[in-house]
Amino acid sequence: GAVVSQHPSRVICKSGTSVKIECRSLDFQATTMFWYRQFPKQSLMLMATSNEGSKATYEQGVEKDKFLINHASLTLSTLTVASAHPEDSSFYICSARDRRTPSDTQYFGPGTRLTVL
């Protein structure tokens, strides 16, 4: 299957700093990528849809000024957690649709564990 990578895999930062997470589709182009947040033993919660060349679409309750998304190319989307606080600590996962597949299969990155002290 297609490959989606995320960087970094783990980050620990102090409260108030900003953290950037990268999501890349390695062997296909993705006009649309998705960002999810996941708490322990829970399902994925969609945060926003990242559209190449245009503004991201945020889900209700997700602060767009807090979670900044930039989809500057067909293979890269970034999520920046601005002025992170301990409550932002979570597992962040991105995904991308591979339009080469009949069902536009969605592949997920390995996730980024963010810990804010």
Added chain:
Amino acid sequence: TQLLEQSPQFLSIQEGENLTVYCNSSSVFSSLQWYRQEPGEGPVLLVTVVTGGEVKKLKRLTFQFGDARKDSSLHITAAQPGDTGLYLCAGDNQAGTALIFGKGTTLSVSS
């Protein structure tokens, strides 16, 4: 709002037992995907079912898509400790939109 109800939420069984996980919705999906996720990793796609009534097998795992494309099941035969993980079903409505996830089933298989 489309919802996907997944059950059971938690399942703890002994090695060798069989189990079934269900995903149900009142909405029709164009396809449904099953993922398995281990702690600290991203979900890994197991299968995509597209046609109503479709049955797919992946070794000891059998996936079914309901005739009306509103529900799906995952059956594991003779579970092994290596099957332990979080199983997620996700419904796909149309191209370009995000998947709709069930709440997940945490499976624990002990030897």
